[in-house]
Amino acid sequence: MPNKKLGQHFLIENKIINKIVNYIDPRLQDNILEIGPGLGALTKPICTFLEKLYVIELDSDLVNFLFNSPFSKKLKILKKNALFYNFLDIFNKENKNIRIFGNLPYNISVRLILYLFNFCSVIKDMHFMLQKEVANRLSASPGTKCYGRLSVIAQYYCNIIPLLQVFPNSFSPVPKVNSMFIRLIPNLTFPVLIEDIKVLEMITNAAFGQRRKILRHSLSKFFHVKTLIKLGVNPMLRAENIRVSQYFQLAYYLIMK
Template identity: 55%
Template sequence: MIIKKYKKFFPLKRYGQNFLVNQESIQNIVKIINPKKTQALLEIGPGLGALTQPICEFLDKLIVVEIDPNILLFLKKCIFFYKLQVYCQDAVSFNYRNVLCSKYKYIRIFGNLPYNISTSLILHLFQYIDIIQDMHFMFQKEVAKRLVAMPGEKYYGRLSIISQYYCNIKILLNIPPQYFKPIPKVHSIFVNLTPHTNSPYFVYNINLLTSITKNAFQNRRKILRHSLKKLFSERDLIKLKINPNLRAENISIIQYCQLANQLYKKNK
């Protein structure tokens, strides 16, 4: 069914449209999301409805955010369109608080994301973490690896730290390129991000954590006493039991949080 729909539609390169067409993967994803009528669900980039249609079967209403008006014209012809609450907007600047009504306290978000916006979208969504129950997204394999990377690993960086600060992250499914139309040049991974209920991390000011990690990883080949010298003296680092001769990728999230809190206290 979804392959027939694809043949009638021309994906736009500027929106990074690669539509999931493998039925088994679609069924597995819907089963993992496990939508309930008592929940508010929002899909980012419904595309040709591969996930939209089966998820609508479990719901009275599904919120969708889609930037491409041609996709929305396509969806208007689908039998499930009456169940959609549509926002024709850019997901990276969308205000997710606007979709919640008094009936729901939290929202569940999912989507097969265009790879060119996935990192900026995730960082945008963290601004709404207090109203998000969970998120399920299809990412480019490299992005997924960055999300779950640990200190010392190749993909460990700012995205790893900020994402794991907010969420517990699990890799769920590996999806090969041939499961999409048009076929992308990369492998994909379906990922769950669930906000911490009892977070292992704490910072007084998240902007300081962002700033410190930016400084550290912009100069990731430099050791910390050089990359962070504008923010911390070598003595400051030693006092926090952080080796000033280590590089950015060797410092744990807890240690970055300690640095952020130390800077907060210094600036008070």
Template identity: 55%
Template sequence: MKKHIPIKKFSQNFLTDFNVIKKIVKFINPQLNDILVEIGPGLAAITRPVCDLINKLIVIEIDTFLLERLKKCSFYPKLIIYHEDALEFDYLKLFHKKNKLIRIFGNLPYHISTSLILHLFKRINIIKDMNFMLQKEFAERLIASPGSKLYGRLSIISQYYCNIKVLLHVSSKCFTPAPKVESIFLNLTPHTDYFPYFTYNTNVLSYITNLAFQKRRKILRHSLGKIFSEKVFMKLNINPRLRPENISILQYCQLSNYMIENNIYQKYVFT
């Protein structure tokens, strides 16, 4: 096949290390009855071995050249191909069509990682699990704990929705072209039987965390002062002199629920 030149605007770095590919497929553990969706199959490094284990694989690819390349592969009859942006794909329609939870995996380009993961969280009820290759710093933001410099809004929203597990650390040398950063392969499994956190409305939680971390160097009394008085912080047993990265997910949920229970959220969130 004609050699593919990576397209910079799509942040294409193709996984080429056979041992890493083998481990990733084992972690994904494809089953015959799974509704599997691969985002960005690229040069089919993971696509091919997954297709060896199942009968049908749904792939979403934006690069026309790569789609044409897939059509020449021996496993092409097993593919259901969508030439779309993963941010525009109708996951809900797929769920209703199959009437089964979806499993999603892929090597995510850095420039869409945040948008795509937040987009998928809005459809979390139709997802069984997600397995993604992510740039190391981005992955570390997802799993960061309070007190960490990487802990922020993305950490809170991600851990609110999912149990997140690091499966594999991947060297930049395992990709072509080699990126300037290392990568991590993560599993995100939505909370089902046990929900560690609760808020009445995730839009309110998102609003509060966004507001707090816009001014992450300021203490809560200043960054969230227009919503919560010092008296309210003390009532909820939250120190108003702490910075946003020192507040737990549970405490952010408390703030979110206070806004809803006291009917003050509409003034800020929905105006």
């Protein structure tokens, strides 16, 4: 039975499962890790393409289920909490960048993705099923309702591509929200290299924490109006009207100041 405390919703619709596997496009030589395999809806078909699949699962009952599954011989099961796991371990074992996928529990999805950004240097790509609202926030563009702090931070690290909308009846138990399957491809190069990501987090927190204020007020702690203008940022605009690249420039300026 699904564990409500762990936010489990198992995929059950074969049509959606097949589409997801096609989007992931697993290859024999890939170093692939699944987060939260559950009852193996994605695990089983992905295994048919691989000799070995790493899976991280915290639920003891599901770990036992996986150990006794017909495809268990292909699994490297890690009974770990993905929020604290060192993903460098798998990279070091295989000496190959990791491809990560999973149907993520809604209650930890944002925290987990932000944590995974710490390992982008060894990740080839990520494919996740998320609550649609979260997926929209990750991929949002300036001027849209969903655009915010999470959008800026996520798009610094990755190119984010929504792939497939998934409706509640594709899961058991049925969630109360729609879902979205997305692809995240870590950026190999950055328009602005921000050595201390905490500076970008600090700026976006100040700007989007006071969304109704114009930037000359919300960012007054960090920038003089003349500085904003010099950096190409209109101080009369609000947080949601500033491009991702402009936030990068602001962070870079503070770091180099």
